[in-house]
Amino acid sequence: MPRLTIPVVQAFVDAGRGGNPAGVVLNADAFDPATRQRIATRVSLSETAFVSASIVADFKLEFFTPVRQIAQCGHATIATFSYLAQQGMLKEGHNSMETVDGVRGIRLEDNQAFMEQRAPxxxxxxxxxxxxxxxxxxxxxxxxxxxxxxxxxxxxxxxxxxxxxxxxxxxxxxxxxxxxxxxxxxxxxxxxxxxxxxxxxxxxxxxxxxxxxxxxxxxxxxxxxxxxxxxxxxxxxxxxxxxxxxxxxxxxxxxxxxxxxxxxxxxxxxxxxxxxxxxxxxxxxxxxxxxxxxx
CATH class of the missing domain: 3.10.310.10 (Diaminopimelate Epimerase; Chain A, domain 1)
Incomplete structure (x- = not known):
């Protein structure tokens, strides 16, 4: 059975502590939806983000809870883009992500990540x-x-x-x-x-x-x-x-x-x-x- 190492990133930490953990899976193009769901179930965090290539944004993100896919996830987005920046894969400024319901802006500034949401x-x-x-x-x-x-x-x-x-x-x-x-x-x-x-x-x-x-x-x-x-x-x-x-x-x-x-x-x-x-x-x-x- 294949083995995968997944970083766990705490999003929205308060003074460097606490936060909400998300799993971040890079190079996820190789995984079909059933495999992603199985991985998320075994990770057993509230959400796991799967990062793959995109032709319309910097990255494509798909989010899975332990039981089903979800269109958007704030803390897993912040966790993922913070992790990508910390790994030197992104620079501060404006970036973007593709999700199952469209393209969203991402902003990296002052060691923080911000995600765009729709008008309410x-x-x-x-x-x-x-x-x-x-x-x-x-x-x-x-x-x-x-x-x-x-x-x-x-x-x-x-x-x-x-x-x-x-x-x-x-x-x-x-x-x-x-x-x-x-x-x-x-x-x-x-x-x-x-x-x-x-x-x-x-x-x-x-x-x-x-x-x-x-x-x-x-x-x-x-x-x-x-x-x-x-x-x-x-x-x-x-x-x-x-x-x-x-x-x-x-x-x-x-x-x-x-x-x-x-x-x-x-x-x-x-x-x-x-x-x-x-x-x-x-x-x-x-x-x-x-x-x-x-x-």
Whole structure:
């Protein structure tokens, strides 16, 4: 049976620690989709990125969770392009990646990697499923309406992937979430979500904007420490619904997990007459170790 050595890169590290691990497989052109899925299953991280040649971008990236392929993955993108830069395969400045749903820009600056996301769409869940109530969403987190920020309700936000953004009033409420993963998976299937992104305005370090947790059982992810494709939607939610005047947001994630892995993600919004036209999400990454698998 063939053996493969795969670097594990921690994306969105906070002061050089924590972060969310992703496997990075270079020269992946030789692997068919079934082999990639088998490799990702054996790597058993929330996502593994497979890097191959592209004729329309600098690299082609495909992302696999332990159970299925996913169109976009923020932390695996940041992990991959940080790793490529650290290996001398890319220079700072503008780069690009091809994915299954199009070409995205990548920016490398100040030892950070940033990925481009689409302008957001906002959809109240009951506009997708008429009988899906806010209380059902809260029940799937074992929370009550008193845990919500006053005047705010969950909204589905998509900047390339769809996430249920759930606004809670305090870090205590975020910490106390007891997810009903079966219910979250069922609602995620109904709404075509990657998962839930639950946040509050409470943070561990002054100057940051939100503390979040992410649950994606539909993709085999009970919880992960940093989610770039969810931090973008959260920043858009903060701008539109909380009416923050800011256009750059710092999002903490991983701090409130049962086994903490502190992460920090930067989301930058670009506007045209107060309308979000594009956004970039990024952070720092560090290679922690490598693993050998038979596939």
């Amino acid at each position: 769409t906002f959809t109240p869940p009951d506009q997708v499923i008429a009988d899906l109530s806010t209380q059902q969403i809260l029940d799937s987190l074992r929370l009550s309406a008193t845990d919500l920020i006053d005047g705010q309700v969950p909204v589905v936000v998509n900047t390339g992937n769809s996430f249920m953004i759930v606004p809670l009033r305090s870090a205590g409420a975020v910490r106390n979430v007891a997810p009903d993963l079966d219910a979250i998976e069922r609602i995620s299937e109904q709404l075509d979500l990657v998962g839930y992104y639950v946040f509050s305005p409470d943070v561990q370090q002054s100057g940051r904007d939100a503390g979040a947790r992410m649950f994606a059982p539909r993709y085999g992810i009970s919880e992960e420490a940093a989610t770039g494709m969810a931090a973008g939607p959260l920043a858009c939610y903060l701008f539109r619904y909380i009416q923050s005047p800011k256009t750059t947001f710092l999002v903490e994630q991983g701090h409130l997990m049962p086994s903490p892995s502190p992460s920090v993600l930067t989301a930058q919004l670009y506007l045209d007459q107060h309308t979000i036209t594009s956004l970039w999400v990024g952070g720092r990454a560090a290679t922690s170790h490598s693993i050998d698998i038979d596939y």
